[in-house]
Amino acid sequence: MSVSLVMLPVALAMRVVMGKESFEEWLRSNEARVTTELRSQAELLRTVRSAGYDADDWGGLIKTHIDGEKEFMWWRMEDGKWIAIFSKFQVPAISDRFIQDLEAKTGRRIFVREDAPPAAAVAERERTSIYPTNFRDGTLLMETLERFGIQAQVQADGSITAALGRSPVVFRPAGETAPYSVEIGEAPDLRGTFEQLSRVDEAYKQGVQGAALATLRERIRGRNMKIEREEVLEDRSVLLTLTIGGG
Incomplete structure (x- = not known):
């Protein structure tokens, strides 16, 4: 260990x-x-x-x-x-x-x-620390932040500025497919900042899952398939049961 x-x-x-x-x-x-x-x-x-x-x-x-x-x-x-x-x-x-x-x-x-x-x-404490994140979709990230009542702005370079509690943060894109990094300014309560960031991350992943399900349902529609049941599992993944043909 x-x-x-x-x-x-x-x-x-x-x-x-x-x-x-x-x-x-x-x-x-x-x-x-x-x-x-x-x-x-x-x-x-x-x-x-x-x-x-x-x-x-x-x-x-x-x-x-x-x-x-x-x-x-x-x-x-x-x-x-x-x-x-x-x-x-x-x-x-x-x-x-x-x-x-x-x-x-x-x-x-x-x-x-x-x-x-x-x-x-x-200890050599830096005023700003940079960490990787799971965020890839800037639009979905903005929507997720707004759901938590966090005011955020998109800058000219594509970065997103916001405040998590009393900590200023900047989400910076690393490319079209690479995830954003997050810069956290001098944080009086680092624990609170990361707990809030963790909640945003969980909501963002649920948003990604919801978008994927919506796309899947759209693909199924009009084909010779029918969704019989949707089941949310313990790990929050979704199990779809499909019927192919026969009506």
Whole structure:
């Protein structure tokens, strides 16, 4: 098992919106990694727990809460060294405070900063982040946004600007058949932004399915076929039962 994102509720929403491969690539790109002087798991557990923090095994990774129960980070062994893995979406002061507190309580240097201040080594937060999406049809995307009461505008270059909560977003087309990417501006509530984006994604996919069904019904009409039954399955796919000929 490989888990590297701190904000798991956001991760679940992101995986739905982005798909497995794009999501895992996004995870890796948003890791803030800091090398440590710790060499064994026993040393890691003893050091972290002696400072009053938890250190629990999660399928080969070690999980540690760093701000009560609100935030946590991971430890992972790479090339004989334990690496501290934070999320770039964490407030840098939280990670910085944890680093300083752990070293102060244990009375030793643990993190290899390479002359960079802790906050700079832990998180370099960009004002704008870009992610892939499943959206391909700009017209359907606009209709879906409007259904959620989200005001959106189509720009001269084909991009769509909107606001998800307090976050400005830009959906940019990547070509006639390629999906849009979404640029998210500085987000005061990233979790809320992705939860809303996930709801838009689900409604968009239902719209795609509805359009496909309408096209299929039109093709069936006038031919020697009849739709006997339409059944919505648990995964929200639709099963059509057709009668061919005979009336």
